[in-house]
Amino acid sequence: MKPLTRITVNPLQMGGRPCIRGLRVTVGTVVGLVSAGHTREEILRLYPYLEDEDLTEALAYAARRADEFEVPLSSK
Numbered sequence: 001m002k003p004l005t006r007i008t009v010n011p012l013q014m015g016g017r018p019c020i021r022g023l024r025v026t027v028g029t030v031v032g033l034v035s036a037g038h039t040r041e042e043i044l045r046l047y048p049y050l051e052d053e054d055l056t057e058a059l060a061y062a063a064r065r066a067d068e069f070e071v072p073l074s075s076k
Contacts (some may be wrong), residue, residue: 004064006057018061020054032053 016063018027025047033043040073 001064002060004057004061006054007061020050020058023049025050027058027061030055031062034059 006021006029007018008020009016010022013019013022014024014026019025020027020030030043030050032033033046034055035063040052043055044050044052
C-alpha cells in the first residue's frame, strides 16, 4: 500500500481533521465535493492551489478509513 504523503494531521489546524499538504482544505471537503458530483477539474478550479494527486490521496485516505473497524478488547 502506497504511503499517503500529502495528508497531514495537526491538532492545531482545522480541529485536527486530516488536511491536504497542511493547507486548510480537509479530506472531508474534497470527498464531499466528489460525492456531490463535482468533477476533478471543477474541484481544481475551485481550489487552484490543489493538485490532481491531492485529490487522489484524499480519496485513498477516505477509502482506507472507511475500511477500518474496531476490535473490542476483552475486559479480563
